[in-house]
Amino acid sequence: MVFEGSAGPMTGIRQLAQHLDISIGTVSRALNGKADVNAETRRRVLEAAEQLGYVANQSGRSLRQGTANAIGLMIESSPEVVDNSDNFFLGVVEGLQSVLSHHKLDLVLLPCPVEEDPHAYLKRMVARRLVDGMIITATHRVDRRIDLLVKTKIPFITLGRSRATENHTWIDLDFEGAASDAVDRLVAKGHRRIAVAVPLNDINLGYVFLDGYKAALARHGIGFDAELVVRAKSSEQGGYHTGEAILQLEQRPTAVLLIYELMAIGLYRRLGEAGILPGRDIAVVGFREGPQARFLQPALTCFRMSLRDLGVDVAKTLLAGMPAYAHFYPDCDRNMIWPLELVPGESDGFDL
């Protein structure tokens, strides 16, 4: 049933046009900032839109334009992530938005349900076409999501590498450099028996970090001892477990490298229970400097980076790969290794 001449709630651009007594085409052009609109007409349209709270229905726009005017950030709300209260991507979000907003692109976070296969979820989200580009995080060594995104031809960027780095756009933290710097620093202080915590799962950064650690040891002529690699959850609990594992080694390491910011809290706790003080009895190098770690005593030696700046570069790099926005970012590299700056604390502040 159609209420053609009715006074009913005819919604959308048609209502606005009728109210102004002009055509919907002109309304649309005025609203979208097209040049060929009379200044006075445009003023009236913008004023009326503001007053009536009109905003174009996105489905209508998307269908016509073939774009959603939105970028998606997939997040996996795995129990582990939830437990960890990892705010990593929240910090990044702000940087992302600061860039996207210049292009009138909205950011939507797409949380993959725990019960759903991430690959199937991503496939569905992409097929629905509610975003023009995707950002995926926590990439695994072999990550089928990347193949999927390549195949569907949707512009995307991964925050994290995978084994196949040549096929797509990515930005990743310099895990290798961090491991290397940490080992260098510890070796300079006389340490040779350095434990390292790596994630339990197949996440790629674990491999990169471990490789950096091994390479640095080799550089210093120190043999690799598999016993010193502790696999643990990336959480406080994982840090606690790491402490536990270290205490049970026959020959205790004199130093520990952590891969995830919150691990330090659990590690400090477990060591404390055994009467072992970081920076006095054992050297600890944490990972990303975070608000939690700032309250650890003694102060944690860790790595500094700006989540916001990372977000900015992720957004720029993604846009540089999208035809409609590429010309704004002509000199943007497709790949980028994000530097981590070592912040000396007191947790590794002693010489052997």
Added chain:
Amino acid sequence: MVFEGSAGPMTGIRQLAQHLDISIGTVSRALNGKADVNAETRRRVLEAAEQLGYVANQSGRSLRQGTANAIGLMIESSPEVVDNSDNFFLGVVEGLQSVLSHHKLDLVLLPCPVEEDPHAYLKRMVARRLVDGMIITATHRVDRRIDLLVKTKIPFITLGRSRATENHTWIDLDFEGAASDAVDRLVAKGHRRIAVAVPLNDINLGYVFLDGYKAALARHGIGFDAELVVRAKSSEQGGYHTGEAILQLEQRPTAVLLIYELMAIGLYRRLGEAGILPGRDIAVVGFREGPQARFLQPALTCFRMSLRDLGVDVAKTLLAGMPAYAHFYPDCDRNMIWPLELVPGESDGFDL
């Protein structure tokens, strides 16, 4: 230009229908599980869709059906929230999805950029119609977003009350009960000089918590002393500041109540610096039990709740208010005060 008979990449349902040599109407009906489709036809359609990776374009569906098949959760990525690594809503997300997925509704998180006015952002998001219902959090005492949502008639629920509770659907934690239980417990141990930390901003829960605290004091015949109310950020830093503020009082309180889970970490640190041990020299009651707090020594007395279950009820209550889904949740209350269970630790484990 139209490529009518071309072999080009004609996308969407039309391509699928052509491939199967049936009409798009039948394809649509088969895919959407309509009853009046031949079983064999349906099988062929589903198989082909699976094989070709076809998923309906959401804009097309939305435009035709007038629904987006998605629920939005607005999150404010204020610097404070980011710093705090508050995982509160991440925990809730899982519960939300477990309900929404039954109805083929997707959850999208809508992060309001820091530079944008939350009211304007919400207005824009609602007007774009990319979600059928909204969840907003961190409600303020006077929250214009609620008026906006009421006016636009979009189904919504707030996670948190505001001053006007009668006009809308909400679920909120029992801040009053928590404050009350904590005071009762502390008074039973002999405390009469109990400090309380409340948020700096206009967030509603601060008012409710403080009211509960005052009412409980009154019940025990203890006068309210404004000096004992510490306004602090809801973060580790805020906890540290709270410790600072308490230490500077002429007459030091014998107990402290916190409103936010991470505050305890900073408070412990500041007290520790002054040689004051929670549970021995001062009583501390934290707020929500979280993974961080679990590593505090001595164990923090705090409140337990299931974020997931909260998410489940938020989703159900929202859906109960949506005509299309109301019949699934006939007995759902429009409002709900979510209980918090006190978990005794050692941080308040001493009698005066």
Added chain:
DNA sequence: CTGAAAGCGCTTACAG
């Protein structure tokens, strides 16, 4: 500078 009209991809009465 403006209006009339086509068409984006889909679902759904309607006719058969």
Added chain:
DNA sequence: CTGAAAGCGCTTACAG
């Protein structure tokens, strides 16, 4: 059980 057709709200060539 299936097909042909209308129309959701919008933008954009096209004509004037």
